[in-house]
Amino acid sequence: MDTPALPPQGAxxxxxxxxxxxxxxxxxxxxxxxxxxxxxxxxxxxxxxTSSASVFHLWQWFxxxxxxxxxFTVVLIVWAVLRYRRKGEAIPEQTQYHLPLxxxxxxxxxxxxxxxxxxxxxxxxxxxxxxxxxxxxxVNAFQWGWKFSYPGSDVVVIGETTQxxxxxxxxxxxIHVILTSTDVVHGFYVKAFxxxxxxxxxxxxxxxxxxxxxxxxxxxxxxxxxxYHSLMFFKVRVVSQSDYQSWLAAHKNVALYNxxxxxxxxxxxxxVATKYTGTTGEH
Amino acid sequence: xxxxxNPAVHHGHDDAHDEHxxxxxxxxxxxxxxxxxxxxxxxxxxxxxxxxxxxxxxxxRFQLATxxxxxxxxxxxxxxxxxxxxxxxxxxxxxxxxxxLPNIIVPIQIGAPDMAxxxxxxxxxxxxxxxxxxxxxxxxxxxxxxxxxxVAYAPLSNAVNSPGAGADLWIGGLLLTGFSAIFTGVNxxxxxxxxxxxGMTLFxxxxxxxxxLVTAILILLAFPVLTAGLIMLYCDRHFGTHIFSVQxxxxxxxxxxxxxxxxxxxxxxxxxxFFGIVTEVIPVFSRKPVFGYKxxxxxxxxxxxxxxxxxAHHMFTTGTVLLPFFSFMSLLIAVxxxxxxxxxxxxxxxxxxxxxxxxxxxxxFVVTFLIGGLTGIYLASPPLDFFTHDTYFVVAHFHSxxxxxxxxxxAGLYYWGPKITGYILHEGLGKIQFWFLFIGTQxxxxxxxLLGLYGMPRxxxxxxxxxxxxxxxxxxxxxxxxIGISTIVFVINVGYSWKKFPAGDNPWDxxxxxxxxxxxxxxxxxxxxxxxxxERPTWDYNHPEHKxxxxxxxxxxxx
Numbered sequence: 001m002d003t004p005a006l007p008p009q010g011a012x013x014x015x016x017x018x019x020x021x022x023x024x025x026x027x028x029x030x031x032x033x034x035x036x037x038x039x040x041x042x043x044x045x046x047x048x049x050t051s052s053a054s055v056f057h058l059w060q061w062f063x064x065x066x067x068x069x070x071x072f073t074v075v076l077i078v079w080a081v082l083r084y085r086r087k088g089e090a091i092p093e094q095t096q097y098h099l100p101l102x103x104x105x106x107x108x109x110x111x112x113x114x115x116x117x118x119x120x121x122x123x124x125x126x127x128x129x130x131x132x133x134x135x136x137x138x139v140n141a142f143q144w145g146w147k148f149s150y151p152g153s154d155v156v157v158i159g160e161t162t163q164x165x166x167x168x169x170x171x172x173x174x175i176h177v178i179l180t181s182t183d184v185v186h187g188f189y190v191k192a193f194x195x196x197x198x199x200x201x202x203x204x205x206x207x208x209x210x211x212x213x214x215x216x217x218x219x220x221x222x223x224x225x226x227x228y229h230s231l232m233f234f235k236v237r238v239v240s241q242s243d244y245q246s247w248l249a250a251h252k253n254v255a256l257y258n259x260x261x262x263x264x265x266x267x268x269x270x271x272v273a274t275k276y277t278g279t280t281g282e283h
Numbered sequence: 284x285x286x287x288x289n290p291a292v293h294h295g296h297d298d299a300h301d302e303h304x305x306x307x308x309x310x311x312x313x314x315x316x317x318x319x320x321x322x323x324x325x326x327x328x329x330x331x332x333x334x335x336x337x338x339x340x341x342x343x344r345f346q347l348a349t350x351x352x353x354x355x356x357x358x359x360x361x362x363x364x365x366x367x368x369x370x371x372x373x374x375x376x377x378x379x380x381x382x383x384l385p386n387i388i389v390p391i392q393i394g395a396p397d398m399a400x401x402x403x404x405x406x407x408x409x410x411x412x413x414x415x416x417x418x419x420x421x422x423x424x425x426x427x428x429x430x431x432x433x434v435a436y437a438p439l440s441n442a443v444n445s446p447g448a449g450a451d452l453w454i455g456g457l458l459l460t461g462f463s464a465i466f467t468g469v470n471x472x473x474x475x476x477x478x479x480x481x482g483m484t485l486f487x488x489x490x491x492x493x494x495x496l497v498t499a500i501l502i503l504l505a506f507p508v509l510t511a512g513l514i515m516l517y518c519d520r521h522f523g524t525h526i527f528s529v530q531x532x533x534x535x536x537x538x539x540x541x542x543x544x545x546x547x548x549x550x551x552x553x554x555x556x557f558f559g560i561v562t563e564v565i566p567v568f569s570r571k572p573v574f575g576y577k578x579x580x581x582x583x584x585x586x587x588x589x590x591x592x593x594x595a596h597h598m599f600t601t602g603t604v605l606l607p608f609f610s611f612m613s614l615l616i617a618v619x620x621x622x623x624x625x626x627x628x629x630x631x632x633x634x635x636x637x638x639x640x641x642x643x644x645x646x647x648f649v650v651t652f653l654i655g656g657l658t659g660i661y662l663a664s665p666p667l668d669f670f671t672h673d674t675y676f677v678v679a680h681f682h683s684x685x686x687x688x689x690x691x692x693x694a695g696l697y698y699w700g701p702k703i704t705g706y707i708l709h710e711g712l713g714k715i716q717f718w719f720l721f722i723g724t725q726x727x728x729x730x731x732x733l734l735g736l737y738g739m740p741r742x743x744x745x746x747x748x749x750x751x752x753x754x755x756x757x758x759x760x761x762x763x764x765x766i767g768i769s770t771i772v773f774v775i776n777v778g779y780s781w782k783k784f785p786a787g788d789n790p791w792d793x794x795x796x797x798x799x800x801x802x803x804x805x806x807x808x809x810x811x812x813x814x815x816x817x818e819r820p821t822w823d824y825n826h827p828e829h830k831x832x833x834x835x836x837x838x839x840x841x842x
Binding site: 055058065066074077080084085088090092093094097099101105109110117123124183187196197198200205206218220222225227228230 | 357358360361431432436438439444529534535536569570571572573574575576577578600601602603606607610611614615617618621622624625626628629631632633634635636637638646649650653654657658660661664665666667669670672673674732733736737738740741742743744745746747748749826829830831832833834837
């Protein structure tokens with residue numbers, strides 16, 4: 001590299017230049033580091049559980065990295081496209097290698113992905129940790145509905161497709177969800193929890209979530225499970241501890257809550273056909 | 284045969300002589316073992332599949348333009364997206380990527396007269412065509428086509444949940460095209476290892492050929508696993524085995540492991556040939572050698588090696604895989620992929636860029652692929668994957684990637700079309716096509732990222748509870764219409780330019796051996812070859828005073 005000789009006063013000027021430069025870099029970084037809240041949301045919300053909030057912050061950091069790297073790369077592309085348009089028949093210098101440069105764009109991305117990996121692992125370990133659980137809910141997915149049962153309370157909620165069965169859970173409590181499937185693979189997904197997990201036949205999946213806000217949240221099956229996959233809805237209602245206890249008491253020993261019985265295939269077809277196909281629902 | 288490869292010997296061949304090699308017309312097409320004819324058949328069939336898959340996509344997008352779409356029924360919708368994905372991945376992208384252009388170009392780039400096993404090559408094509416027809420014929424059965432998604436997750440794909448011939452035809456068609464891919468992989472490996480012209484060492488091979496070598500090795504490692512899995516699935520459906528069913532002691536998740544053990548290398552089996560196309564186009568239209576040639580090859584090999592160890596990132600939400608390992612391996616792929624993107628930019632840097640349609644398509648590829656690549660990094664992080672898995676965020680991510688590949692494929696057709704046919708496609712129409720395709724792709728994919736973040740799951744025929752998703756869906760549909768228009772412009776361009784603008788042997792001042800021979804090349808490709816002393820023998824021959832420079836060296840005129 002042909003470094004130009006420093007002018008006589010160069011040595012004196014350099015620290016001042018660096019300070020000016022450092023201010024531009026350090027201030028925004030410090031501001032960002034102090035609080036993730038100053039970052040844009042990048043389309044995602046904090047959600048209603050403790051882990052949905054940490055996933056949200058992870059999302060912000062990934063998005064910040066993606067935005068910086070993406071913008072940098074797009075600027076390089078646009079610059080090259082605008083600056084190096086063909087202007088004549090001259091043949092440019094046939095440069096092919098620049099090892100230091102190639103090493104930089106190998107090592108810097110490597111460090112970035114190691115950082116992203118570390119951040120992911122911190123959040124993931126929190127998410128899959130098994131803390132003391134206060135309430136257990138057995139969630140069973142089937143074609144095309146959900147069954148929520150509360151062991152020890154004899155409360156069972158069943159509903160199919162547009163009947164939207166409701167899973168009621170108390171706020172600020174560790175909810176241990178035991179997830180199973182009776183037939184094919186389903187996906188348990190609640191947008192407000194920033195989380196999903198497969199319900200697999202033959203496998204018992206479990207996870208813990210801790211809701212932080214009361215409210216009713218929309219959920220649905222995310223894994224293609226057959227004809228009425230689009231309509232396999234459910235709701236999660238997060239209520240206060242006392243409301244939860246009274247809800248449990250009110251429905252004790254009520255085997256089936258939402259639907260009086262499991263609806264027949266014929267009823268299901270008719271239910272859906274009248275609204276979504278205009279035919280018998282078979283085809 | 285060896286004297287064909289010898290640059291010193293001029294053959295007395297001429298075109299009239301070549302006509303005597305075999306029949307013409309439809310009989311030539313049916314009986315040929317010429318890699319150029321087979322490659323062209325592959326390309327035309329694959330583009331036809333692109334159009335069919337694209338039509339399915341347009342129907343899907345029109346259905347989703349309203350929350351209560353009534354264009355198709357729920358059952359038809361499941362068939363449509365299953366066959367859209369299957370046609371695009373199995374019948375368009377793969378065969379186009381390793382059976383079409385590579386079949387024509389790879390032997391010529393290494394100075395070979397044909398593929399190593401010409402008859403096996405013909406068998407590959409016929410297996411591919413029959414497999415395609417088999418899979419699509421499901422639409423003509425009483426139960427309709429396969430409807431369990433292009434990934435056919437067990438146990439949804441078993442005989443109880445998916446009875447009917449459509450599913451069996453899907454399995455059969457995929458088996459046939461799978462064997463076609465394996466045979467092409469064998470053929471490419473043998474051709475590249477044994478039929479290189481004198482002087483064409485491995486590290487003088489063009490990057491396109493390098494990428495196809497790595498692709499072929501990946502095919503040989505991955506496709507037999509899919510074939511085995513499909514046979515197991517078929518046995519479960521019809522012969523009473525219980526490999527994927529809980530009731531008989533089987534494991535449904537095993538299908539996901541087998542499928543993605545093939546499925547993730549498959550992503551790179553599709554992508555690497557297109558990376559190769561772009562790596563040919565950008566240097567030629569920048570009038571520079573590819574920047575970081577050896578780093579590029581190293582990156583390709585790294586991607587291929589890593590791709591064999593990342594399959595379970597499709598299964599993070601199953602709760603049955605080791606998250607940290609697959610997460611880190613997946614994140615690592617960003618590094619060699621980044622190297623490639625910076626190498627493409629480095630190639631354009633200080634070049635003399637000619638914005639031909641092929642070059643525009645290649646630059647459009649780099650930008651679109653950048654978006655798809657960056658969003659892929661999110662999905663490699665398990666917590667972020669948990670909440671975007673099976674939502675439109677994933678759909679948007681892989682559509683950014685595959686639409687980038689379509690742009691690259693178009694770059695290849697505009698770049699090599701003149702070599703294959705002898706005629707150039709109209710550049711003005713090509714640029715109209717480019718802008719529709721490039722802008723349409725972004726209008727199509729970007730709203731889908733937001734839809735995913737707002738909670739829209741994939742494979743939804745209707746979304747009655749969420750009318751607020753409608754506007755973004757309408758924008759995505761608009762993008763799909765623009766992409767459809769770009770395809771129509773392409774077809775018009777092919778018709779308009781038919782035998783109209785003679786190309787000459789070397790219209791783009793190309794670098795590699797295919798630009799040294801005639802357009803179209805003669806039977807067995809070459810009358811003579813130049814000296815091969817770098818990966819750019821044709822350029823070296825035409826511009827002996829402008830050889831590639833080592834690091835730190837400058838041309839004397841600039842010193």
